[in-house]
Amino acid sequence: MAEADTVGKIITCKAAVCWGAGEPLKVEVVEVDPPKAHEVRIKILYTGICHTDEYTRSGKDAEGAFPVILGHEGGGIVESIGEGVTNVKPVRIIYLHLRRSFWFLEMYWFQGDHVIPLYTAECRECKFCKSGKTNLCGSVRATQGQGLMPDKTSRFTVNGQRVFHFMGTSTFSQYTVVADVSVVAVNPSAALEKVCLLGCGITTAWGSVVKQQGVKGSTVAVFGCGCIGLGVINASVLVGASRIIAVDVNPGKETWAREFGATDFVNPTKLPEGQRIQDYLVEITDGGLDFTFDATGNVDVMRAALEACHKGWGVSTIIGVAAAGKEISTRPFQLVTGRTWRGSAFGGVKGRTEIPGLVEDYLNGKIKVDEYVTHKRTLSTINDGFHDMHDGDCIRCVVDMNL
Ligand SMILES: NC(=O)C1=CN([C@@H]2O[C@H](COP(=O)(O)OP(=O)(O)OC[C@H]3O[C@@H](n4cnc5c(N)ncnc54)[C@H](OP(=O)(O)O)[C@@H]3O)[C@@H](O)[C@H]2O)C=CC1
Ligand SMILES: N[C@@H](CCC(=O)N[C@@H](CSC=O)C(=O)NCC(=O)O)C(=O)O
Ligand SMILES: [Zn+2]
Ligand SMILES: [Zn+2]
Secondary structure (H helix, E strand, O other), X not given: OEEOXXXXXXXXXXXXXXXXXXXXXXXXXXXXXXXXXXXXXXXXXXXXXXXXXXXXXXXXXXXXXXXXXXXXXXXXXXXEEOXXXXXXXXXXXXXXXXXXXXXXXXXXXXXXXXXXEOXXXXXXXXXXXXXXXXXXXXXXXXXXXXXXXXXXXXXXXXXXXXXXOOOOOOOOEOEEEEEXXXXXXXXXXXXXXXXXXXXXXXXXXXXXXXXXXXXXXXXXXXXXXXXXXXXXXXXXXXXXXXXXXXXXXOOOHHHHHHHHOOOEEEOHHHOOOOOOHHHHHHHHOOOOEOEEEEOOOOHHXXXXXXXXXXXXXXXXXXXXXXXXXXXXXXXXXXHHOOOEEEEOOHHHOOHHHHHHHHHHHHHOOOOOOHHHEEEEEEHHHHHHHHHHOOOOXXXXXXXXXXX
């Protein structure tokens, strides 16, 4: 059996590097080291751009470290693996000597596993993983937050300068290296240019709804109708919510929200002067919503989402990521009187265990994915993809990393 001829060698390729907070990305020639033990090197074919990439690029991320290769919504093929990796398979070439009436040689070439990098690792061994209570895994999170691999070093170099990893994934590089606990193989018949979105946005939204008890038959309000908010709307439809109110300041989002299954759309900027969105929602829902979700990252919206919940039982989920230094507040009375404030990272989904099933659901038409891809860019035009995000018509931009 032979391997790809890049195995064990540095790969020189292109990546979009952010050299400093607030700067545009710059496509650079990057050297990617081979994977060490329990690491996987992946050829990234496609990546989505999530609002969280923009959040870190802009300098609002408390953990932001520069220079960095951003990106965490990718899809690719395993190029090579380090010692001890058993959960994914690399490209390999198998030579078979077959005897018939004469000797001849046959060669089989196996493509590496199609994979999705996971910014929420799943080691299955740590206290978190074994608790059965959370998808947060403690195995690599500390070094991941420092922009480093678990051995506290980086696999990326540009002109001799080390560059930081991002969210343990760095999918804005044609090749990236991730920890083996941070990658999952998926059905190769699923188009990576679509299912790369399961690496963050769609999965996050899906899990935030589906993993909560009681949404079936209940009223829901979703604040923010980007990829995450639309995903929450779609998942609420899937589980059978009775009424789904979409809230967004961007009027262009009404059509999107209704297409994804919202029964109502409210633009808070269009309310009569002085009327707060939470008061309006409480009024039109006979006391408030059973479930609300923040998908904006704005702490004032998070408060409104909590206060729009029904007294006694309403549950509000924070999905949006707030800028460094921002804090949430409300009158404690809101909680004393039975509302619950909770949060969700990656939708509570355990990536290695659950993403293959989500890919099958996509292939079987059970969950929407294609519908979120509104824009396509190439690595060389990736900055345009960041600008697209401000366009009301952009739900997700997928970047072709080969061009
Ligand atoms: N917890 C987790 O695991 C994850 C969290 N996130 C976070 O989720 C959030 C949403 O991400 P994404 O969907 O990609 O973002 P988008 O920017 O695509 O969508 C956010 C939407 O909210 C709208 N909005 C802004 N302000 C308000 C407001 N005051 N009231 C109502 N709507 C408003 C925006 O309008 P406009 O375009 O006009 O500004 C936009 O339509 C981000 O904070 C992101 O970082 C993302 C993935 C995973
Ligand atoms: N680095 C930020 C925190 C950012 C954050 O909350 N990230 C989400 C995922 S956002 C994806 O698009 C998350 O999963 N959080 C859990 C985690 O362990 O990071 C900061 O320091 O505020
Ligand atoms: Zn994301
Ligand atoms: Zn773990």
